[in-house]
Amino acid sequence: xxxxxxxxxxxxxxxxxxxxxxxxxxxxxxxxxxxxxxxxxxxxxxxxxxxxxxxxxxxxxxxxxxxxxxxxxxxxxxxxxxxxxxxxxxxxxxxxxxxxxxxxxxxxxxxxxxxxxxxxxxxxxxxxxxxxxxxxxxxxxxxxxxxxxxxxxxxxxxxxxxxxxxxxxxxxxxxxxxxxxxxxxxxxxxxxxxxxxxxxxxxxxxxxxxxxxxxxxxxxxxxxxxxxxxxxxxxxxxxxxxxxxxxxxxxxxxxxxxxxxxxxxxxxxxxxxxxxxxxxxxxxxxxxxxxxxxxxxxxxxxxxxxxxx
Amino acid sequence: xxxxxxxxxxxxxxxxxxxxxxxxxxxxxxxxxxxxxxxxxxxxxxxxxxxxxxxxxxxxxxxxxxxxxxxxxxxxxxxxxxxxxxxxxxxxxxxxxxxxxxxxxxxxxxxxxxxxxxxxxxxxxxxxxxxxxxxxxxxxxxxxxxxxxxxxxxxxxxxxxxxxxxxxxxxxxxxxxxxxxxxxxxxxxxxxxxxxxxxxxxxxxxxxxxxxxxxxxxxxxxxxxxxxxxxxxxxxxxxxxxxxxxxxxxxxxxxxxxxxxxxxxxxxxxxxxxxxxxxxxxxxxxxxxxxxxxxxxxxxxxxxxxxx
Numbered sequence: 001x002x003x004x005x006x007x008x009x010x011x012x013x014x015x016x017x018x019x020x021x022x023x024x025x026x027x028x029x030x031x032x033x034x035x036x037x038x039x040x041x042x043x044x045x046x047x048x049x050x051x052x053x054x055x056x057x058x059x060x061x062x063x064x065x066x067x068x069x070x071x072x073x074x075x076x077x078x079x080x081x082x083x084x085x086x087x088x089x090x091x092x093x094x095x096x097x098x099x100x101x102x103x104x105x106x107x108x109x110x111x112x113x114x115x116x117x118x119x120x121x122x123x124x125x126x127x128x129x130x131x132x133x134x135x136x137x138x139x140x141x142x143x144x145x146x147x148x149x150x151x152x153x154x155x156x157x158x159x160x161x162x163x164x165x166x167x168x169x170x171x172x173x174x175x176x177x178x179x180x181x182x183x184x185x186x187x188x189x190x191x192x193x194x195x196x197x198x199x200x201x202x203x204x205x206x207x208x209x210x211x212x213x214x215x216x217x218x219x220x221x222x223x224x225x226x227x228x229x230x231x232x233x234x235x236x237x238x239x240x241x242x243x244x245x246x247x248x249x250x251x252x253x254x255x256x257x258x259x260x261x262x263x264x265x266x267x268x269x270x271x272x273x274x275x276x277x278x279x280x281x282x283x284x285x286x287x288x289x290x291x292x293x294x295x296x297x298x299x300x301x302x303x304x305x306x307x308x309x
Numbered sequence: 310x311x312x313x314x315x316x317x318x319x320x321x322x323x324x325x326x327x328x329x330x331x332x333x334x335x336x337x338x339x340x341x342x343x344x345x346x347x348x349x350x351x352x353x354x355x356x357x358x359x360x361x362x363x364x365x366x367x368x369x370x371x372x373x374x375x376x377x378x379x380x381x382x383x384x385x386x387x388x389x390x391x392x393x394x395x396x397x398x399x400x401x402x403x404x405x406x407x408x409x410x411x412x413x414x415x416x417x418x419x420x421x422x423x424x425x426x427x428x429x430x431x432x433x434x435x436x437x438x439x440x441x442x443x444x445x446x447x448x449x450x451x452x453x454x455x456x457x458x459x460x461x462x463x464x465x466x467x468x469x470x471x472x473x474x475x476x477x478x479x480x481x482x483x484x485x486x487x488x489x490x491x492x493x494x495x496x497x498x499x500x501x502x503x504x505x506x507x508x509x510x511x512x513x514x515x516x517x518x519x520x521x522x523x524x525x526x527x528x529x530x531x532x533x534x535x536x537x538x539x540x541x542x543x544x545x546x547x548x549x550x551x552x553x554x555x556x557x558x559x560x561x562x563x564x565x566x567x568x569x570x571x572x573x574x575x576x577x578x579x580x581x582x583x584x585x586x587x588x589x590x591x592x593x594x595x596x597x598x599x600x601x602x603x604x605x606x607x608x609x610x611x612x613x614x615x616x617x
Contacts, residue, residue: 040436040541045445171593199593204447204540205532209349213587216341217334230447230540237536240455241348242341258449258538 030291031063033085034280035078035095037121039068042256043276044096047121050277051284062288065090075099079106086110092287094280096121100174101128108132116290118297120283122174137297139283141274143178144185146304147227147253151186153270153306154223154251160191162222165214167200167207167235169227176202179227179253187225195221200231207231211238215248223249229259229271236267255307263309274304318610319558319574323581326603330585337588346580347466348458348535351473352377352528354576356547357554358480359410359521361572364555365484366514367497367564368424372413373525373551375435377544380406380529382439385448385539395454403526409435410522414515424518432548439541448539458534469531476524480569489513497564553600554579557607578607 034051036044048066055064065085069077078098083106085093093115097103100122107117107124111134119138129136158164166183169176180197187194195218200207211224215238224239226232232252239248245267252259255273262268282302290297330337356373363370380402387398409431417427458469484490492513495503504510533539558575560567582603586596 040440040445042446196590198587198590201593203542203545204536204538205543208536209345209583210587212345212348213584216339216345216584217336217588217590219336219341230542233447233449233538233540234536237455237538240537241344241459241535256447258447261449261451 029060029062030091030288031065031089032092032094032284032287033065033067033088033090034284035081035085035093036066036068036280037078037096037098038071040070043254044068046276047096047280051280053277054281054284062284064284069098075102078103082106082110086113086115090115091291092116092118094118094120094283094287096280097124098122099172100125104128104132104134107136108134111136116287116297118283118287118290120279125174137286137299139286139300139302140279141302141304143175143253143274143304144182146272146274146306147179147182147225148185149182149304149306150251150253150270150272151183151225152190153308154225154249155186155190155192157249157269158190158192158222162192163195163218163220164192164223164225165196165198165218165221166194167210167214167224167226167231168197169199169202169231171199173202176227183225183227192223200226200234202228202230204230204234206234208234208238211235212241215239215242215244221248223251226250226252228252229254229256229268232268232271233258233262236262239267263307270306270308272304273307275302278302314614315559315568316571316574318614319571319578319607322603322607322610323574323578326578326581326585330581330589333589334585337585342584342588344460345584346577347460347470349580349583350576351458351467351469351531352535353547353550353554353580354473354573355476355524355528355531356521356551357558357572357576358477358569359517359524360551360555361558361560361567361569362480362484362493362517363424363521364552364560364562365493365497365564365567366517367500368414368417368514368517369428369552369562370410370413370424370431370518370521371428371548372409372431372435373521374544374547374549375432375439376406376409376522376525377529377532377547378541379409379435379439379442380526381533381539381543382442382448382541384454384530384533385450385541386442388450388453389448389539395457398454399527399530402530403523406526406529407519407523410525411515411519413522414518417518418511418514443539443541445541447541449537450533450539451537454530454534455537456534458531469534472527473531476527477569477573484567484569489516493517494565494567497561497566499565550579553604557604557611559608559611575607578603 067081117136119136123138168180196214198210200210224235229252250268252271255271383405384398384402387393413431417424495508554575555572558571
């Protein structure tokens with residue numbers, strides 16, 4: 001048995017002598033890197049799964065490397081991922097930036113190195129991009145329009161002048177700000193009175209506490225508009241605990257699996273589906289198209305649908 | 310009289326907060342608020358009880374938030390996917406929590422590693438397992454689990470609340486009236502002296518961690534029952550609330566001194582603060598600043614009383 005170990009090492013050494021996988025251009029098959037936020041988050045998990053399925057179905061067209069960070073706010077880790085992908089010689093990076101400003105510098109380095117960069121999910125800050133003299137196309141949904149459409153469904157169940165409250169996401173996140181703005185657009189247009197706007201930090205438990213507090217402090221609140229479905233679940237529990245089922249309407253965003261039974265029995269009126277499983281795929285397809293016909297990449301809007309059952 | 314003054318400062322902080330919040334927002338003094346606070350207390354009270362026991366021995370456990378997430382994830386899978394009955398899921402959750410707590414305790418005690426480090430590792434492991442268990446998805450459970458967290462007969466008190474009160478009392482009895490409690494205190498005060506005088510020092514410490522884990526498992530069930538769902542992200546940062554409640558209650562970070570009942574008052578202070586800040590509409594940054602300030606102020610008041 002003594003020679004097993006050396007043999008193993010020899011095998012390892014041999015395998016590492018094999019020619020390194022040549023960069024895509026020579027083999028005719030581009031390498032695309034998908035750099036995500038936290039893969040622990042259901043939403044990004046779905047996005048990554050969709051991308052992997054797409055690659056499996058188009059295996060002849062491109063190679064895919066999927067990476068995510070541990071913690072949604074760990075910017076340094078994501079910057080490191082982009083650097084590694086550039087070092088690996090990928091042709092395109094499709095990225096859901098953990099921060100709309102902090103990633104711009106490293107993405108500029110990637111572009112300077114000749115890598116095509118496509119922005120998905122969280123839109124990079126326009127002013128920061130301009131300062132850096134950079135143009136990165138955004139392929140993704142209009143969160144504001146989506147939230148407004150959800151708000152309009154809710155408005156039909158209310159009467160003008162009703163009190164409503166918004167439970168927003170992490171206040172520094174662009175998509176969270178857009179959803180809040182969309183809710184406000186719809187409520188203001190319908191003449192509702194927004195009595196409170198507080199952050200549930202995207203989390204069910206936090207949102208539950210915030211919703212309970214809002215209901216206690218504003219007994220006349222008729223609706224809670226939640227910037228994601230997890231927070232809507234927390235709000236539903238708070239409404240039940242306050243004994244106000246049926247008196248307080250709730251809407252969410254994202255259309256996660258857990259929200260379906262609540263949509264079915266009306267405890268949640270509406271949510272928005274931005275086709276999470278396709279979001280990364282849209283970005284990858286945009287990247288492949290640019291790589292293929294050498295066109296100039298442009299911003300592209302992807303669909304958001306209101307779901308009511 | 311000394312016992313009474315022990316509680317006086319903490320209760321004064323609590324009453325001051327209730328008065329202040331009520332002055333800013335008149336709806337604060339209502340049954341709705343009382344219900345909110347009673348609803349939020351059980352999980353934190355259970356974990357703070359276990360944490361007090363661990364901290365009295367001079368240890369700490371940073372993994373409780375992740376263990377809460379993992380146990381909850383297990384409850385979610387058992388009830389939403391496998392359709393198990395609540396009692397079975399409850400037992401399962403307590404076993405998972407207890408097993409994780411025992412592991413943290415045994416590794417730390419038997420291998421002589423600081424519990425701070427071991428539980429920091431466990432914080433990562435348990436969170437990873439929670440995501441694996443649920444495939445990173447929120448599980449909706451619904452009415453099957455909600456009964457535990459709903460008020461009995463329309464009053465503000467839920468079964469979860471009553472059980473957590475019982476646990477607090479049992480924890481205090483163990484700590485101040487039983488041999489195991491004397492061992493915990495002796496170990497925390499001076500481990501070498503305890504060893505020399507024949508007090509077992511390994512098993513009581515492992516037991517404290519195991520109890521904390523099991524109570525965290527129970528807390529996870531209560532948490533799921535309050536929300537009607539299991540969220541694998543549940544409990545992020547929960548360890549800090551639990552440790553804050555225990556420290557506000559006057560338990561020493563160095564070990565050797567502590568009270569479960571005072572930790573419970575610490576829980577009341579944290580829960581009242583949370584509820585009050587939401588009701589007066591404080592912004593997220595202000596909530597954090599205010600919470601941090603109250604924690605430091607409460608500990609300061611307690612230290613100051615001890616010295617005078």
